[in-house]
Amino acid sequence: MGAGPETTLEFNSTQDTIISGLASNMKLLAVALLLLAPLRLVYGAVDVAGHPVAGVLSLVEGAFTGLLGMVMLKAATDARYMVETKGYDKEHMMNWVESLTVFYRVLVGIGSVVLVVSAVRVLINL
Amino acid sequence: MTRQERLDIGEKMFVGAFVTSVVIETLVTLFALTLIAKHHMSSPLVTTTLLGIVFVGCLLFLANWLYSGDLTAWKAAVGWGAFQLVLSVAVIIVFVVATARSGPGDTGSSGPTFPDYLGLPNLWLAVIKAVVYAAFVGALAWAPPVRDFLGLRRGEQIAEETAAVEVPMSGVAVPLTDEQAGAFASLSNWVAAAGWVLLVAGVLRLIAGFQEMGPKSVMPGIPGVLEGAVAVILGLLFFAPASALKLFQSRDMNHLLNVFKGFQSLYFKQLILLVVAVAAAALGIVAVFVKW
Numbered sequence: 001m002g003a004g005p006e007t008t009l010e011f012n013s014t015q016d017t018i019i020s021g022l023a024s025n026m027k028l029l030a031v032a033l034l035l036l037a038p039l040r041l042v043y044g045a046v047d048v049a050g051h052p053v054a055g056v057l058s059l060v061e062g063a064f065t066g067l068l069g070m071v072m073l074k075a076a077t078d079a080r081y082m083v084e085t086k087g088y089d090k091e092h093m094m095n096w097v098e099s100l101t102v103f104y105r106v107l108v109g110i111g112s113v114v115l116v117v118s119a120v121r122v123l124i125n126l
Numbered sequence: 127m128t129r130q131e132r133l134d135i136g137e138k139m140f141v142g143a144f145v146t147s148v149v150i151e152t153l154v155t156l157f158a159l160t161l162i163a164k165h166h167m168s169s170p171l172v173t174t175t176l177l178g179i180v181f182v183g184c185l186l187f188l189a190n191w192l193y194s195g196d197l198t199a200w201k202a203a204v205g206w207g208a209f210q211l212v213l214s215v216a217v218i219i220v221f222v223v224a225t226a227r228s229g230p231g232d233t234g235s236s237g238p239t240f241p242d243y244l245g246l247p248n249l250w251l252a253v254i255k256a257v258v259y260a261a262f263v264g265a266l267a268w269a270p271p272v273r274d275f276l277g278l279r280r281g282e283q284i285a286e287e288t289a290a291v292e293v294p295m296s297g298v299a300v301p302l303t304d305e306q307a308g309a310f311a312s313l314s315n316w317v318a319a320a321g322w323v324l325l326v327a328g329v330l331r332l333i334a335g336f337q338e339m340g341p342k343s344v345m346p347g348i349p350g351v352l353e354g355a356v357a358v359i360l361g362l363l364f365f366a367p368a369s370a371l372k373l374f375q376s377r378d379m380n381h382l383l384n385v386f387k388g389f390q391s392l393y394f395k396q397l398i399l400l401v402v403a404v405a406a407a408a409l410g411i412v413a414v415f416v417k418w
């Protein structure tokens with residue numbers, strides 16, 4: 001398939017309803033992530049003395065959870081702009097895709113760290 | 127998947143759910159009897175034997191009744207599975223609370239306890255039973271192939287293809303350049319990669335959590351187990367939107383809307399799972415300060 005024409009994209013009201021629901025869920029998720037982040041940081045801070053590895057891992061997870069929350073908040077805003085603006089739906093959709101790509105890249109990064117540390121802990125405890 | 131393949135899978139899942147439950151129920155009862163006999167407790171020995179016979183008997187009766195596809199039998203079987211699940215979870219809670227209340231040097235009372243009478247004298251037996259009955263209820267209540275199979279048994283017409291599997295094309299093309307379509311493909315790959323990473327990391331976290339549960343105190347391992355379970359479920363949930371994004375390589379409007387709906391559904395479920403993760407983190411903080 002060749003490169004498509006640079007035409008605009010405008011979602012109709014039915015499609016806007018779906019995107020609006022998506023934006024709401026994303027915003028709620030972002031808030032939940034931003035709530036979880038300080039909890040993980042506190043857990044890490046209080047646990048670091050007794051269990052240094054687990055404590056530091058929780059601190060790192062807390063910091064990344066906060067970052068994920070902020071990226072998700074930006075993606076939610078991009079989704080909301082798809083509904084609220086006229087004439088720029090495609091641009092906002094591509095921004096949404098870009099924000100989500102950043103979100104999942106960060107998630108793969110932090111997930112990999114947790115994976116390696118958990119594997120080491122399992123092996124040590126065997 | 128063709129209609130016949132779905133029905134075959136449905137029958138295998140149906141038979142598998144009952145056979146697994148009967149085998150596990152029998153093994154759990156035998157193992158429980160061995161543990162109870164070691165502690166010379168006569169009353170729990172009697173109740174465990176009776177309950178084991180009743181539970182296995184009920185499962186065999188329900189399997190025979192439900193094979194006709196009867197709706198009342200289906201409700202009874204799902205209700206039975208849910209009851210067993212609640213019972214197992216209640217026993218797990220009793221173990222957790224009992225561990226939390228007893229001090230590090232406390233060996234507990236030597237007399238029989240509530241779980242002993244129910245034939246679940248060990249935490250792991252309750253966990254195994256909870257997992258088996260959760261799968262049992264899930265297979266009977268939500269698995270589409272099982273529902274199709276049971277529908278056929280009671281004489282209903284089963285559609286040739288499952289409509290939900292296919293997302294019809296609208297014929298309206300989304301005007302994207304190759305670079306923009308590539309961004310969607312890249313997102314699909316990252317979502318799938320995140321799913322796999324969370325799945326493996328979750329399993330490892332789960333194992334690490336179980337390892338942290340000592341014979342006298344299970345509390346230190348609970349946050350890890352909860353977080354691991356959340357990560358595993360989340361990892362599995364990521365595959366649906368990743369597939370939806372792959373389908374959007376068609377650049378069709380319906381497939382784009384399917385992507386939006388897929389993410390909307392994912393984020394709702396993720397929100398629920400995050401509540402569990404928040405609870406796990408809060409529990410972890412409490413566990414550091416309270417001597418379990």
